[in-house]
Amino acid sequence: MRRTKTWETYQEAQLQEVEKIAAGYRDFLNAGKTERECIKETVRLAEAAGYRNIETLQAEGKTVSAGDKVYAVGMKKTIALFMMGSEPMENGMRILGAHIDSPRLDVKQNPLYEDTGIAYLDTHYYGGIKKYQWVTVPLALHGVVAAKDGTVTEICIGEDESDPVLFISDLLIHLSAEQLEKKARVVIEGEGLDVVVGSRPAEGKKDESGEEKEAKDAVKSAVLKLLKDRYGMEEEDFLSAELEVVPAAKARDCGLDRSMIMAYGQDDRVCAYTSLLAQLETEPQTATCCTLLVDKEEIGSVGATGMQSRFFENTVAELMNLAGQYSELALRRCLGRSRMLSSDVSAGYDPMFAAAFEKKNAAYLGKGLVLNKFTGARGKSGSNDANAEYIGRIRGCFDKHDVAFQTAELGKVDVGGGGTIAYISALYGMEVIDSGVAVLNMHAPQEVTSKADVYEAVLGYKAFLKEA
Numbered sequence: 001m002r003r004t005k006t007w008e009t010y011q012e013a014q015l016q017e018v019e020k021i022a023a024g025y026r027d028f029l030n031a032g033k034t035e036r037e038c039i040k041e042t043v044r045l046a047e048a049a050g051y052r053n054i055e056t057l058q059a060e061g062k063t064v065s066a067g068d069k070v071y072a073v074g075m076k077k078t079i080a081l082f083m084m085g086s087e088p089m090e091n092g093m094r095i096l097g098a099h100i101d102s103p104r105l106d107v108k109q110n111p112l113y114e115d116t117g118i119a120y121l122d123t124h125y126y127g128g129i130k131k132y133q134w135v136t137v138p139l140a141l142h143g144v145v146a147a148k149d150g151t152v153t154e155i156c157i158g159e160d161e162s163d164p165v166l167f168i169s170d171l172l173i174h175l176s177a178e179q180l181e182k183k184a185r186v187v188i189e190g191e192g193l194d195v196v197v198g199s200r201p202a203e204g205k206k207d208e209s210g211e212e213k214e215a216k217d218a219v220k221s222a223v224l225k226l227l228k229d230r231y232g233m234e235e236e237d238f239l240s241a242e243l244e245v246v247p248a249a250k251a252r253d254c255g256l257d258r259s260m261i262m263a264y265g266q267d268d269r270v271c272a273y274t275s276l277l278a279q280l281e282t283e284p285q286t287a288t289c290c291t292l293l294v295d296k297e298e299i300g301s302v303g304a305t306g307m308q309s310r311f312f313e314n315t316v317a318e319l320m321n322l323a324g325q326y327s328e329l330a331l332r333r334c335l336g337r338s339r340m341l342s343s344d345v346s347a348g349y350d351p352m353f354a355a356a357f358e359k360k361n362a363a364y365l366g367k368g369l370v371l372n373k374f375t376g377a378r379g380k381s382g383s384n385d386a387n388a389e390y391i392g393r394i395r396g397c398f399d400k401h402d403v404a405f406q407t408a409e410l411g412k413v414d415v416g417g418g419g420t421i422a423y424i425s426a427l428y429g430m431e432v433i434d435s436g437v438a439v440l441n442m443h444a445p446q447e448v449t450s451k452a453d454v455y456e457a458v459l460g461y462k463a464f465l466k467e468a
């Protein structure tokens with residue numbers, strides 16, 4: 001079967017490029033630990049590369065033509081970037097799609113309480129997690145608080161060296177005999193993922209006799225005062241907040257040989273970043289090139305900012321309108337004739353858990369970009385199943401551009417499964433295949449990728465934009 005070489009064949013110039021891309025990727029991961037932060041960083045990078053907001057162009061009454069670079073943001077959580085081709089859009093686009101939401105703990109709408117002198121924020125986890133992995137690690141709080149008057153305050157606590165961090169407690173081993181008899185899925189339960197945020201009571205008030213009275217919920221009161229002083233936030237404002245609890249660490253080189261990257265949220269920011277980089281560094285083509293970064297993949301691509309939303313279709317319609325190319329039929333043709341790489345991470349083969357994989361059809365760290373013909377579970381259920389002809393075309397494109405790639409399934413048949421956004425884009429009738437980067441510890445607080453695979457992903461996505 002196909003052998004893919006990466007590290008073994010890299011020359012000095014390539015090794016430098018590998019490190020350069022890895023450095024940019026680590027910065028991207030550190031700048032974007034939530035979907036909102038990822039959008040901000042993406043817009044910053046896109047504008048620096050000459051992309052302009054579609055709303056600005058519309059307000060200025062501008063039109064767009066070949067070579068123009070345009071982006072559109074949906075609700076601060078999803079973005080589509082376009083580089084106009086010289087051919088009419090109805091001939092179809094080349095689309096790179098990835099998601100920028102990651103598993104995490106979301107703070108509930110009525111979260112703050114005190115129990116026995118400790119103040120907690122109650123959470124509801126988002127996406128698939130092994131709950132026991134989230135205890136006793138340093139956590140950070142990211143997000144926004146929207147007040148009734150429309151002001152939105154951004155919060156980020158736990159990332160700066162001087163910031164405090166938060167945590168979820170676990171039971172000490174000395175008292176855990178009973179806990180350790182439980183099934184792993186309930187060792188830590190969903191309602192057990194409450195985050196410790198304080199332990200210092202507010203100063204008590206003196207009564208008439210001058211005696212100090214301990215206030216009820218004095219620790220919670222002190223936390224509320226702190227939130228008020230620092231963020232102008234009332235307890236009720238939690239009702240309209242989106243606060244995400246994420247691991248409080250920065251992306252790091254990993255391994256004695258520095259061959260890997262360890263970081264939170266690489267599913268799927270590794271594909272988001274490499275797609276974005278390919279888009280920003282590719283010169284205009286005959287076909288319109290697009291990178292689409294969506295939210296909510298981890299919970300089924302639902303909502304206004306998920307792949308199932310009409311955001312993308314509406315944006316393409318607006319763009320065609322600006323290009324003087326819009327008609328309902330032209331829009332349908334544009335979407336139906338597009339080709340897409342639905343880029344999402346693959347499960348990296350893990351020798352420590354070999355029983356979960358089928359070795360001939362697994363993705364290996366450091367063996368290049370992964371193509372998944374299908375995903376799904378229980379007999380491919382829920383999968384887009386890419387057409388053979390399309391895979392042939394992609395193989396040809398990757399081989400021509402010397403992209404190391406491998407093909408894989410997500411684990412052994414019937415061991416489990418998963419899905420991506422591919423089947424949703426496929427609804428338009430476009431050709432789409434899952435591609436991406438192999439990850440170890442997927443969905444854990446710290447995930448691991450190979451720098452070689454990150455590099456090959458950029459090469460692969462550039463090759464795709466050029467001539468898939």
Ligand code: MN
Nearest residue numbers: 267268344345
């Ligand atoms: Mn994913």
Ligand code: MN
Nearest residue numbers: 267268298443
């Ligand atoms: Mn995932």
